Amino acid sequence: MKGQMSYILKPISLVMTIALLLFLYSSISESIAKERQASKTLNLISTSTNILLILANSEDCLAYRSPATDGLYANIVDVTKLKQMASDFKNIEPPCARNYNFGWRATVVEINQDPQTPSKIWSFGAKNFSTGPAFKNDINTSMPIAIRYSDKDVIPGNIYIYLVNGELENIAGALDWSCDLFRNGRLNATSFGIHTSFPLSYYKSTNELCSGTKQKSCRVMSCPLAIKDIKAPGDYVWTISYLQGSLVVK
Amino acid sequence: MKGQIFEVMGFVMLAIAIIAVIILLRTTSIGSFGKTILTLAERHEREGVSAGANALFSMTESKSGKSLQELVGIAAYIGNDTIDFGPSISYVDVPQEITWRLDALYGKDHWYMRVPYPKIEAAIQIIFIQDTSSSLCDDVENLRKVLPGLISDLRAAGKRVTATIYLLEGGSPCCGIGSNPSQPYVISCDKFPQSQYLRCSNIGGLQCEDKRRGDPSEDWGHGTACAIEAGPIEGWQKFSVRVVIPISDEVPEGSECGLDTGNPRCCASTPSSYVEQHNSLLRGIEVAKKNGVFAFPIKADPGSGCCPSCSNCDAKCNICVIWQGQTYHDFTQLQCQCSGLVTQYMTEMATATGGQMYDLSKGSDLASALKDVIEKVTPERTGALEAGNRAGYEIAQRTKNIRAVNFPVPVAVAGVYTTANIYEWA
Numbered sequence: 001m002k003g004q005m006s007y008i009l010k011p012i013s014l015v016m017t018i019a020l021l022l023f024l025y026s027s028i029s030e031s032i033a034k035e036r037q038a039s040k041t042l043n044l045i046s047t048s049t050n051i052l053l054i055l056a057n058s059e060d061c062l063a064y065r066s067p068a069t070d071g072l073y074a075n076i077v078d079v080t081k082l083k084q085m086a087s088d089f090k091n092i093e094p095p096c097a098r099n100y101n102f103g104w105r106a107t108v109v110e111i112n113q114d115p116q117t118p119s120k121i122w123s124f125g126a127k128n129f130s131t132g133p134a135f136k137n138d139i140n141t142s143m144p145i146a147i148r149y150s151d152k153d154v155i156p157g158n159i160y161i162y163l164v165n166g167e168l169e170n171i172a173g174a175l176d177w178s179c180d181l182f183r184n185g186r187l188n189a190t191s192f193g194i195h196t197s198f199p200l201s202y203y204k205s206t207n208e209l210c211s212g213t214k215q216k217s218c219r220v221m222s223c224p225l226a227i228k229d230i231k232a233p234g235d236y237v238w239t240i241s242y243l244q245g246s247l248v249v250k
Numbered sequence: 251m252k253g254q255i256f257e258v259m260g261f262v263m264l265a266i267a268i269i270a271v272i273i274l275l276r277t278t279s280i281g282s283f284g285k286t287i288l289t290l291a292e293r294h295e296r297e298g299v300s301a302g303a304n305a306l307f308s309m310t311e312s313k314s315g316k317s318l319q320e321l322v323g324i325a326a327y328i329g330n331d332t333i334d335f336g337p338s339i340s341y342v343d344v345p346q347e348i349t350w351r352l353d354a355l356y357g358k359d360h361w362y363m364r365v366p367y368p369k370i371e372a373a374i375q376i377i378f379i380q381d382t383s384s385s386l387c388d389d390v391e392n393l394r395k396v397l398p399g400l401i402s403d404l405r406a407a408g409k410r411v412t413a414t415i416y417l418l419e420g421g422s423p424c425c426g427i428g429s430n431p432s433q434p435y436v437i438s439c440d441k442f443p444q445s446q447y448l449r450c451s452n453i454g455g456l457q458c459e460d461k462r463r464g465d466p467s468e469d470w471g472h473g474t475a476c477a478i479e480a481g482p483i484e485g486w487q488k489f490s491v492r493v494v495i496p497i498s499d500e501v502p503e504g505s506e507c508g509l510d511t512g513n514p515r516c517c518a519s520t521p522s523s524y525v526e527q528h529n530s531l532l533r534g535i536e537v538a539k540k541n542g543v544f545a546f547p548i549k550a551d552p553g554s555g556c557c558p559s560c561s562n563c564d565a566k567c568n569i570c571v572i573w574q575g576q577t578y579h580d581f582t583q584l585q586c587q588c589s590g591l592v593t594q595y596m597t598e599m600a601t602a603t604g605g606q607m608y609d610l611s612k613g614s615d616l617a618s619a620l621k622d623v624i625e626k627v628t629p630e631r632t633g634a635l636e637a638g639n640r641a642g643y644e645i646a647q648r649t650k651n652i653r654a655v656n657f658p659v660p661v662a663v664a665g666v667y668t669t670a671n672i673y674e675w676a
Contacts, residue, residue: 009254013261020268027272038283045290049297056301074304111354143298144355146305152315154308156351 037136040165044102044139048163051097052143055106056159060096061085062108064148076146076154082108086122092220093125100173103129103219104163110147111156128217130166133197138164167196168211172219175209175240175247179223182242191239200230223247296653299674302355303655307670311347313339318348319659322635326367326661326668328489329631336542345637352638356674362643365635365670368661372629373490376413377477377543379453381498381550382421382437382467384571385585389497389550389610391427394441396617401448404624411624412447414482415439419454420467425570425577434572449483456480460533464503464526471502471530474545474599475537488663491627492543493605495620499552501595502530505588531595535602544605546623547596548616553586555611560586638673646675 055061056075062085064078065071085094086108093104105125112119129135142160149155171194181187198211202225203218209225210218223242227249230236241248307319314321314335324333325344333342352361380390397413404411423434439450453462458476462469474496486492500506503526538545557563560583567586568579589611596607606626608619646652657670 009257013257016261017264020265024268024272028275031275035283038287042283042286042290045287045294049290049294053297053301073308075301076305076308111351113350141294144302144305146308148308152310153312154310154317156305156309156354158355 041137044137044163044165045141047099047102048104048139048141048161049143051099051104051106051163052141052159052161054097055161056143056145058096061094073148075144076148077108077157077159079147079149082122082147086124089124091127098176099163100177101170102163102165103169103172104161106162107160108145108147109158109160111158125161126164126169126219128219129164130168130211131215131217132212134167134211134217136165136167138162167194167198168209168217168219170194171196171200171211172209172221175225175249176222178240178242179221179247182223182247187242189239189241191237193235193237195235196230197233199232202227202229221247225249292651295674295676299356299653299655299672302352302674303657303670303672306348306351306355307657307659309351311342314342318344318351320662321347322365322659322670323661323668324489324663325635326365326659327370327663328372328629329367329370330629331632331635333489334542337540345635348637352672359639359642360676361672361674362638362640363636363670363672365659365668367631367634368664368666368668370631370661370664370666371408371410372631373410373412373487374493374624374627375482375484375487375490376411376493376495376623377482378413378415379470379473379477379494379496379498380415380417380437381470381496381500382418383465383500383504384422384424384573385499385552385569385582386421386497386550387424387427387435387437387569389499389616390437390441391435392616393497396620398443398445398448400617400620401445405447409624409628412482412484413449414477414484415442415448415450416453416456416473416477417450418462418467418469418473419452420465423572425572427570451483453477460537462503463530465500465506468498468500468504469502469530470496470498470547471527471532471534473502474534478534478537478541478543486541491629492541493623493627494538494543494545495548495623496534496545496596496599497548497550499550499592499611500585501527501588501591502534503527505552505585505592506582528595531599535599538599538603543603544627545599545603546605546619546626547599547607548619549592549596549607549609549611551611552589552592553581553583554589557581557586560589643673643675646673650675 056077057063059065059072062077062081063072064076066073103126105123107121107123110120140162142158145157145159146154147157174192178187178190196211198213201210203210204224207221207224208218209221210216224246226246239250307317309318310316311318311321321333321342321344325331331343331345333344335342348363352363401411401413417437417439421437423436425431425434427435439452442448442450444450453473453476456476458479460472460475462472474494478494553563553567554560556567563581567581569581571578571580593607593609600607610616652673652675655672657672659668659670661668
């Protein structure tokens with residue numbers, strides 16, 4: 001009888017142990033996946049702060065440089081640069097604050113003492129973003145600034161940023177990153193894997209990479225692309241080379 | 251049986267160990283994620299508060315065109331939250347200017363700002379406009395005796411007082427005054443021991459639009475305008491307390507106008523006949539107000555103190571005057587009769603400019619009058635500029651996470667710095 005019990009218990013123990021180990025493995029895998037996702041969220045928060053600081057404090061972006069002192073003033077935005085940026089970068093992030101992992105659009109709003117006075121607004125950056133399953137997460141945040149018209153006219157304002165983590169932003173970011181390195185002669189060829197939940201198509205006339213079927217989200221690219229449309233969602237490995245100012249994607 | 255029990259126990263222990271590892275992994279992971287997200291959010295908030303403070307101090311106020319940093323610096327210098335920029339710009343309420351901006355940037359009631367004011371004694375610049383007619387000889391002598399000591403005492407007490415005496419042009423010598431009464435007494439700057447803080451000059455040397463009219467030695471209306479336009483000899487300092495003290499016993503341009511034509515008009519006649527005298531006064535008031543100058547006119551005794559009825563007083567109220575080399579003992583009835591109008595005019599100037607009139611003929615003492623002027627114009631300083639929600643700050647200090655930014659503020663006029671402390675909470 002004792003021996004029979006042992007014969008039953010041992011296989012049961014074995015099966016249970018294997019089940020426990022499988023549970024442990026799946027938990028660890030899940031934790032790793034969650035950590036990666038969390039890391040992206042953290043990165044999103046950190047990046048939003050950094051981009052806002054760069055926009056308001058970098059001379060290449062919006063910061064005002066005084067010709068008299070030849071000094072930059074923290075968080076003082078030059079209205080001339082602001083107007084120029086809103087006109088030059090209606091649909092794309094300005095290179096001074098480009099981020100290759102995320103897409104963003106910034107809006108600068110003037111603050112008036114009298115709430116009835118209409119506020120002036122300037123906007124620049126990516127026009128649209130990943131949607132549906134291609135969208136991962138986003139953040140909407142702001143930072144105070146001063147908008148300088150002249151020495152005697154500096155008024156309060158806020159700079160808002162909408163930052164998006166999505167497939168289109170990741171794919172376009174990787175291609176723009178390659179483009180910038182190719183242009184600077186720091187890259188000969190590269191390859192990377194992408195995942196897309198929608199078909200991808202490229203429009204040469206507007207230099208836009210679009211994701212989606214009916215309602216498409218499009219991004220203006222840094223370099224023209226020589227690429228075949230991707231008709232089905234899935235994982236792909238791209239090999240990138242640079243030919244006569246264009247990215248050749250295979 | 252024992253072996254089976256051990257076998258089951260072994261399995262149970264393995265299961266417990268694996269579950270503990272999973273719980274530990276998840277707790278650690280969630281805890282670390284939570285902490286990092288808080289740190290990043292906190293960093294964003296801190297950067298936002300710093301950006302707000304930087305931006306705030308660079309913003310300009312619409313009326314004065316000055317930056318908030320300059321305005322806070324000026325407020326710290328004068329020790330007052332409200333700055334008077336004169337008639338064209340008027341007053342700027344610095345905490346109010348800060349409040350609407352920080353309400354918009356940080357959110358209403360979620361911030362508090364304090365700027366301690368350094369201990370700075372305001373500069374007080376006084377200009378005397380001295381009537382030089384012979385009836386003022388005793389008053390000039392009195393001023394000579396009182397003023398240098400008074401300035402020295404005030405400066406020794408830490409008051410930053412300077413005085414410039416402008417003597418109106420003309421005037422006749424008098425007699426019976428000073429250390430040698432037998433000698434003619436000429437009102438001149440030689441009478442005053444001049445120093446870095448007490449200077450004297452003849453008004454005739456000033457470049458100004460307003461020329462003295464009527465009897466120039468008594469036109470303290472245009473004289474006041476001219477002296478203010480020219481400023482004290484050291485020049486008007488920025489944000490100093492400015493005081494003008496006309497000293498006379500007659501109306502501007504003289505109370506005896508028309509006397510030489512045999513047709514005395516001025517105060518002895520209808521007001522319309524002495525409109526020029528009043529215009530002189532109004533010009534003085536206009537320039538004083540435009541330059542933010544307080545007027546404290548001092549009325550010397552025109553004879554009415556000695557002889558209230560202004561008639562039959564020649565013997566006891568005579569003034570010793572030397573005119574065209576001859577000595578006269580004189581009492582001017584007309585001048586005495588104008589006493590009321592002089593009081594009225596001087597009061598009008600004092601009231602219009604925020605000052606006060608002193609009547610020496612009614613027993614006011616010159617030294618105490620001058621001390622009183624200094625006391626009245628010395629601005630009351632508050633300890634600090636405060637804006638925002640102080641009560642909320644005190645509660646938040648105990649219960650919430652407060653972000654603080656310290657910002658240096660130059661007090662340019664005094665050449666010192668103070669610090670703006672800005673607190674923000676969610």
